[in-house]
Amino acid sequence: MANRIRQKPIELHFESTEQVLVVPDDKDRFVTTMGEAARACQQAENSREWDQQWKDMLYHVHEWCKAHEDSVAEGYVCVGDSAINIIVCVRGEDYDFSFEDELSEFDLELAQKFPLCKTEVMQIPNQRDMKAGLSSRSMKVYGDGQRASATSRP
Amino acid sequence: MATDKEHQRQAAHNQELLDVLDRQRFPDWATTIAFYKAVHLVQAFFHVTGDSCGSHTARNGILKSKYPEIWRHYHPLYSFSRLARYWCLKVKPDHVEYVIRRLNKLEREIERELKDIAHKKAS
Numbered sequence: 559m560a561n562r563i564r565q566k567p568i569e570l571h572f573e574s575t576e577q578v579l580v581v582p583d584d585k586d587r588f589v590t591t592m593g594e595a596a597r598a599c600q601q602a603e604n605s606r607e608w609d610q611q612w613k614d615m616l617y618h619v620h621e622w623c624k625a626h627e628d629s630v631a632e633g634y635v636c637v638g639d640s641a642i643n644i645i646v647c648v649r650g651e652d653y654d655f656s657f658e659d660e661l662s663e664f665d666l667e668l669a670q671k672f673p674l675c676k677t678e679v680m681q682i683p684n685q686r687d688m689k690a691g692l693s694s695r696s697m698k699v700y701g702d703g704q705r706a707s708a709t710s711r712p
Numbered sequence: 713m714a715t716d717k718e719h720q721r722q723a724a725h726n727q728e729l730l731d732v733l734d735r736q737r738f739p740d741w742a743t744t745i746a747f748y749k750a751v752h753l754v755q756a757f758f759h760v761t762g763d764s765c766g767s768h769t770a771r772n773g774i775l776k777s778k779y780p781e782i783w784r785h786y787h788p789l790y791s792f793s794r795l796a797r798y799w800c801l802k803v804k805p806d807h808v809e810y811v812i813r814r815l816n817k818l819e820r821e822i823e824r825e826l827k828d829i830a831h832k833k834a835s
Binding site for chain 2: 640641653655658659661662663665666669676678679680681682683687688
C-alpha cells in the first residue's frame, strides 16, 4: 500500500482535439473531442450553479418583500425576453416614486448576489389591470395566494 | 455605430422635443422620450469609457456592475418607461415631474463620472 502511486486527475483541455470515448450508463457510447467534453463539463457546472442561484434568489426576493411589507403587497418572478423580471406590486394604487431608490438598491443587490440569474426589478402599482394575467405567466413569491408559501429555502 | 457626438446630439434632440411636448396631453410619451434621452446620454458616456453594448440588457448589466451610481438614477427611468410603453400604465402629468427630476440627476451623475475620468487621466 505504501508504494501505491497516487493517480493524477485526468486533464481535459479546452483546446484539445484529442478524441475521447464517452460511455453512458445505457452503454450508448459516443466519441467526442477532449475540448467538447471539457465544455460539456463546464456547462454542467454552470447549470448546477445557476440552479442554486435561482433557488436562493427566489427565497431572497420573498424575504425582501416580507421585510418591506409596509410598501409591498405582492412579489412576482417571471421570465422576460432577456432577463428574469422581479415584479414588485406596491400597496397603493399609484406608482410609488418614493420607493424607487429602495427598488434600485434591491436590483443592484440581486445583480451582485445572483449574477447568473440576470434579474431586473420593476414596480407595478396595485391596480387590477396591471396585475391581470400575472398569475398565469409568473411565479408569485410573496403576498396572498397559494404559491407564496411554496417558496421555501431548498 | 453612432459616435459620442451623435449620441449627444440625439440626447439634445430628445430634450428639445420634451421642452415643446404638451405634457398634459402626452405624459406617457414624455416619459418615453426622457428615457431615450437617458439611453443616448449613457451611450455617449460609454464611448468615453470604452464600454459597448447592443441591447438594453447588456447596457443595464454594464451600468450595474461598473457604474452603480449611474444605475441608481437610470433604473427608475428604465422601469417607469417600461410600464408606460408595455404595461399601458396611465401616466399622469404629475409623474412627468418626477421623471424629469430623475433625468436631471442622471445627467449630473454622468457629468460627475466624466469629470472623475478626466481627472484620473490628467493625474
